[in-house]
Amino acid sequence: MPVLVSKSLRDYRRSLAGWTVGITAFFALYLSFYPSITKDPELYGRAALAKFPGAMRDLMGGLEDFTSGIGYLHSLVYQLFGPMLFVVCAAILGNRALAQPEESGTLELTVTLPVDRRRLVFERFAALALGLLGLAVVTFLAVWVLSSAVDMNVAFDRILAGHTGILLLSLLFGTLALAVGAATGRRGIAMAVVGVVAVGGYVVESMGRNVDAIAWLRWISPFHYYLDGRPLYQGFPTGDYLVLAGATVVLLVTAILAFDRRDVGV
Amino acid sequence: MTAVVRTEGLTKFYGDRRGLEDLDLEIRPGEVFGYLGPNGAGKTTTIRLILDVIRPTRGRVTVLGTDPRDARVRGRIGYLPGELALEGRERARDYLAFLGGVRGGVSRERIGALAERLEADLSAPMGRLSKGNKQKVGLIQAFMHEPEFLILDEPTSGLDPLVQQEFLAMVREVRASGRTVLMSSHVLAEVENVSDRVGIVRAGRLVTVEDIAALREKAVRLVEFHFDAPVPREAFEGLAGVRDLRVEGASVRCTIDGRPDALVKAAARFTMVHMVCAEPDLEEIFLTYYSEEGEHHAGAGV
Structure with a gap:
C-alpha cells in the first residue's frame, strides 16, 4: 500500500473505529425493535402511519410500510439515518484529507515531501475510500446478520444493494468535502457546503416527489440517485449508482487540479 | 558549479500585499547562507517559494538545478518550517519513520542517534510535546536523511542554549561534508558564527548580500x-x-x-x-541596514 494511504488510514483509525462501533450499535438497536413491532401490526400498520402529516411522511421516505421486514429496514436504516450517519463520517474524514491539516499547519511538511501534489490528493482520496469501505463492510455484515436473526426476510443482495448505495453516496460527499478543502483550504467552508448539499439534497429528493415546484431539482440531488431506485425493494439501480460514482470521479479530478494550482497555507 | 538556489526577479504578492519583490539571489554549493530580516520581511515567503509550497507571482526559481515543482527534488532537501505543527496522539518516532520512508528510507539508528544528540523525546504523543521538543523533532526530520540542501526557517527558536550549540555543531558538520544550508533568522547573533554569507531582507526586498568576513571588516x-x-x-x-x-x-x-x-x-x-x-558588533551594522530601509515599511508580510 502506498505510504501516504497507509499513513492516512492510521490517522483515521480511531475516528473510523468510533464511527463503526457507533453506527453498528445504532443499526443493531433499531433492528432489535423489529420483533416487538411485528407482534403488534395494528399499532404500527398502514393506518397508524397515515396519521402523520403528509409532508412529514414524505421527509421520512413515505412511511408506507413499517411492519414488513423490507419496509422497516428501509424506513429506519436505509432511508435517512444510515445515509446521514455515513455522510457525516465521510465529510469529517474528507476534511481531514487536506483542509484540516492545512489549517493546523501539518500539511506544510507533507507538501514538501518528494510526493507530487496530484498523487498526494489521490492517495488521501484512496484512504478515504478504503476507510469508508471498511465502515460499510462491517455495518453491512451487522445488518445482514441481525436482520436474519430477527427474521426480517430481506434478501442478501438487497441489503448489499442498499449498502452499496450508502457507500457510494457517502464517498461522493466525502469527496465533496475533500474537493472544497482542496480548493479553499478551509474546513468550515467544506463542512458548510456538504451540509447544504446533503440536507438540501435530501429535502428536495424526498419532498420533490409530491411537490411539483421543486420536482425538477431532484435530478441534481445526490440522494436522488440513491433513493429513487429503491435498492432495497428493487435491487441495484446500476445506472443511478454509476451517476454517483461518476460525480465522485469528477469531484476528485476537480480536487486534484485545484490543489495542484494553488498556494498552500496562506 | 551550478547554484543550489537561483532566483530571478522572484516576486510574490498575496492579493495586494507584497510578500517579496524582485528577489535575485544565488546560494552556492557548500555554503551556509544566513537569511536575515525582521519578522514579516519575506524570509518565509522566499523559503516557501523555493519549496513550491506557494507559487511565484512573477519571476523564476530553480533549486538544485531544477524547477521546484518537480517533486523528486524535494527528496534532496531537508526542511524545517518556521511554524512547525506537530499534533495528535502519534508518537514522534512513528512520524519520523513515516517521513523517512517517503524520502527513501532512514535507519532507526540514525534517528536514534540524532534524538540522543539533541536530547529529544520521541516516545510521547506529539501533541503533548513542549515547543522546544517539537523544534527538536523538526530538526531531526530535517537532518535525518542527510539532504544535499538544508532549509531551516528560524531553527533556533524555542531551543535552550546548550541545544543551540549542538545544533550549530550539526550545521558545521553539514558544511564540512560539502552540503549547503539556508538558514533564516531575525537575530544576526544566531547565524553569524556559522554563516559564510548573509542576505538581509527588509519589507519584501533584498537589501544586501555580504560575506560575513567582509561584514566583520566593516564592523x-x-x-x-x-x-x-x-x-x-x-x-x-x-x-x-x-x-x-x-x-x-x-x-x-x-x-x-x-x-x-x-x-x-x-x-x-x-x-x-x-x-x-x-x-565586532555585527548587530549594529545589521540594525543600520534595517533602519536605512526602514523608512518605507509598506505592507510587507510573511
Missing part, C-alpha cells in the same frame, strides 16, 4: 590601548577609521571602523602594556 570595534607612560593625543588624531577618541594619561580608547592598520601602526610607536579589542 565598528571598540579598541583600548594602555601604555607605560602618558601619550600625546595628537599621535592618534586624524587616523583613518578612528572615531570617539579619548586619551587619558597612558590609556587610549576609540572605536575603529574598517581596517585597524593605521591605528595599530600609530600605537606601535609607544610601549604598550595592555590592549583590548572587542568583537
Whole structure:
C-alpha cells in the first residue's frame, strides 16, 4: 500500500473505529425493535402511519410500510439515518484529507515531501475510500446478520444493494468535502457546503416527489440517485449508482487540479 | 558549479500585499547562507517559494538545478518550517519513520542517534510535546536523511542554549561534508558564527548580500590601548577609521571602523602594556541596514 494511504488510514483509525462501533450499535438497536413491532401490526400498520402529516411522511421516505421486514429496514436504516450517519463520517474524514491539516499547519511538511501534489490528493482520496469501505463492510455484515436473526426476510443482495448505495453516496460527499478543502483550504467552508448539499439534497429528493415546484431539482440531488431506485425493494439501480460514482470521479479530478494550482497555507 | 538556489526577479504578492519583490539571489554549493530580516520581511515567503509550497507571482526559481515543482527534488532537501505543527496522539518516532520512508528510507539508528544528540523525546504523543521538543523533532526530520540542501526557517527558536550549540555543531558538520544550508533568522547573533554569507531582507526586498568576513571588516570595534607612560593625543588624531577618541594619561580608547592598520601602526610607536579589542558588533551594522530601509515599511508580510 502506498505510504501516504497507509499513513492516512492510521490517522483515521480511531475516528473510523468510533464511527463503526457507533453506527453498528445504532443499526443493531433499531433492528432489535423489529420483533416487538411485528407482534403488534395494528399499532404500527398502514393506518397508524397515515396519521402523520403528509409532508412529514414524505421527509421520512413515505412511511408506507413499517411492519414488513423490507419496509422497516428501509424506513429506519436505509432511508435517512444510515445515509446521514455515513455522510457525516465521510465529510469529517474528507476534511481531514487536506483542509484540516492545512489549517493546523501539518500539511506544510507533507507538501514538501518528494510526493507530487496530484498523487498526494489521490492517495488521501484512496484512504478515504478504503476507510469508508471498511465502515460499510462491517455495518453491512451487522445488518445482514441481525436482520436474519430477527427474521426480517430481506434478501442478501438487497441489503448489499442498499449498502452499496450508502457507500457510494457517502464517498461522493466525502469527496465533496475533500474537493472544497482542496480548493479553499478551509474546513468550515467544506463542512458548510456538504451540509447544504446533503440536507438540501435530501429535502428536495424526498419532498420533490409530491411537490411539483421543486420536482425538477431532484435530478441534481445526490440522494436522488440513491433513493429513487429503491435498492432495497428493487435491487441495484446500476445506472443511478454509476451517476454517483461518476460525480465522485469528477469531484476528485476537480480536487486534484485545484490543489495542484494553488498556494498552500496562506 | 551550478547554484543550489537561483532566483530571478522572484516576486510574490498575496492579493495586494507584497510578500517579496524582485528577489535575485544565488546560494552556492557548500555554503551556509544566513537569511536575515525582521519578522514579516519575506524570509518565509522566499523559503516557501523555493519549496513550491506557494507559487511565484512573477519571476523564476530553480533549486538544485531544477524547477521546484518537480517533486523528486524535494527528496534532496531537508526542511524545517518556521511554524512547525506537530499534533495528535502519534508518537514522534512513528512520524519520523513515516517521513523517512517517503524520502527513501532512514535507519532507526540514525534517528536514534540524532534524538540522543539533541536530547529529544520521541516516545510521547506529539501533541503533548513542549515547543522546544517539537523544534527538536523538526530538526531531526530535517537532518535525518542527510539532504544535499538544508532549509531551516528560524531553527533556533524555542531551543535552550546548550541545544543551540549542538545544533550549530550539526550545521558545521553539514558544511564540512560539502552540503549547503539556508538558514533564516531575525537575530544576526544566531547565524553569524556559522554563516559564510548573509542576505538581509527588509519589507519584501533584498537589501544586501555580504560575506560575513567582509561584514566583520566593516564592523565598528571598540579598541583600548594602555601604555607605560602618558601619550600625546595628537599621535592618534586624524587616523583613518578612528572615531570617539579619548586619551587619558597612558590609556587610549576609540572605536575603529574598517581596517585597524593605521591605528595599530600609530600605537606601535609607544610601549604598550595592555590592549583590548572587542568583537565586532555585527548587530549594529545589521540594525543600520534595517533602519536605512526602514523608512518605507509598506505592507510587507510573511
